[in-house]
């Protein structure tokens with residue numbers, strides 16, 4: 001049977017990917033109409049970035065870096081360089097999201113003059129994030145299934161089970177449920193954050 005940890009990581013990745021992909025879609029929509037986002041548009045962008053900052057940066061990545069990766073380092077030394085790279089991504093992630101949030105504020109305050117800068121930064125951030133998750137799914141998770149013991153999985157499943165995300169359908173903790181509902185209300189429905197996930 002597939003360990004709960006793997007399922008949670010996959011679910012959180014798809015939820016996060018949906019959020020991330022909404023950002024360039026929102027931006028492209030505005031550019032196509034040659035408009036700047038209105039107050040609701042900026043609120044949607046702020047909500048998406050805040051969620052990415054709150055949930056994955058503070059909950060998802062730390063569990064990978066502190067729980068899963070150390071076990072893999074011990075059991076599969078050959079994968080250490082790749083784990084180093086992913087750990088670095090996690091470390092850099094916090095700064096990157098902060099910079100992006102600041103760039104969004106610049107766009108909101110300064111308008112057109114800061115649009116392109118924010119678009120480029122957002123595009124780069126989203127691409128790097130999607131690649132990071134793809135790498136974990138392609139290289140790390142299959143290897144973990146091969147080398148970790150039932151005892152390892154029992155420990156990980158226990159820890160990951162408390163790491164819940166409303167978007168993935170796990171029972172949410174109250175504060176994340178509220179945050180999730182806010183993001184959902186802020187982002188226009190056609191962009192696909194609805195129940196289809």
Ligand SMILES: [Fe+2]
Pocket residue numbers: 061064086090132136
């Ligand atoms: Fe990660």
Ligand SMILES: [Fe+2]
Pocket residue numbers: 009013060064133136
């Ligand atoms: Fe991940």
